[in-house]
Amino acid sequence: MKLITRDTDYAARALIFMASTKGETVTVSTLVSKLRIPRPFLRQILQALNKDGILKSYKGSGGGFRLALPPEKIFLTDLMKIFQGALKLNECIFKKKVCPNKNLCPLRSKISSIEENVISQLNSITIASLLRIR
């Protein structure tokens, strides 16, 4: 029952760190030593964030990564979308066929309401908000 996966988690930590250094360019090496995240995995993650426009990357000597957005505009749900896809707690189990147990599925409505709740709570989390708590 994993709400956030490792890559989302690592992404969040990296972004929190980068937000805390106020816009400086940071290399993977720095992040690895500060955050103790496996280097090749972290690289993949940062590249994905770059592709998605959350980070800007600079190649070559002296290069690295930098936030492309202010921390208030980076939502945890953005990261979750990138690494985990759209947030759905449970899809109906019979997708294609119309669920043959529809009238036995009051579960669905309950789950949906929980889901909405979780989403609305998640939507209040930004990198900036995580930084403040720190």
Place this chain on the structure above:
Amino acid sequence: MKLITRDTDYAARALIFMASTKGETVTVSTLVSKLRIPRPFLRQILQALNKDGILKSYKGSGGGFRLALPPEKIFLTDLMKIFQGALKLNECIFKKKVCPNKNLCPLRSKISSIEENVISQLNSITIASLLRIR
């Protein structure tokens, strides 16, 4: 991001059905034909519910399964515990070692609060409550 797994789901459906027939003994065959759940999988599930005291089983010809508890006393979270283990949305990623990023983990407190919320909503769901909606 699965809140409930297939076995929990199937278990709930089976129990809802059994609750609706008011205490009659029901065979796997009946459940299979009514609920369209793969037979061997359903058998495993019912056996687990039996072991856990949620169902009573009767072997031999004329046997089957029957609720061991009133539907108001069977909680969705009971099923989740059986099939999915204790409800935790996210464990801290570094379990043994004390998390070396503790001060970078404001995420945890947010997640915990979401988790509590989900649990309290789930705790209100019983087989009886699901039956009523139907």
Place this chain on the structure above:
DNA sequence: AGTAATGATACCATAAGAGTATCATTTGTC
């Protein structure tokens, strides 16, 4: 030219999820 960085990709290992298959045991019925 050399070196320090990221970009793109392909690969791999483990575990969990979702079942399947089979043999053993119990119990009612003829």
Place this chain on the structure above:
DNA sequence: GACAAATGATACTCTTATGGTATCATTACT
């Protein structure tokens, strides 16, 4: 007692997702 109808126990399989590793290509500063 034999047979059939049920569950009990258990071992196996298939697929996908997770959490990585490894490598070669490219860019850019000095």
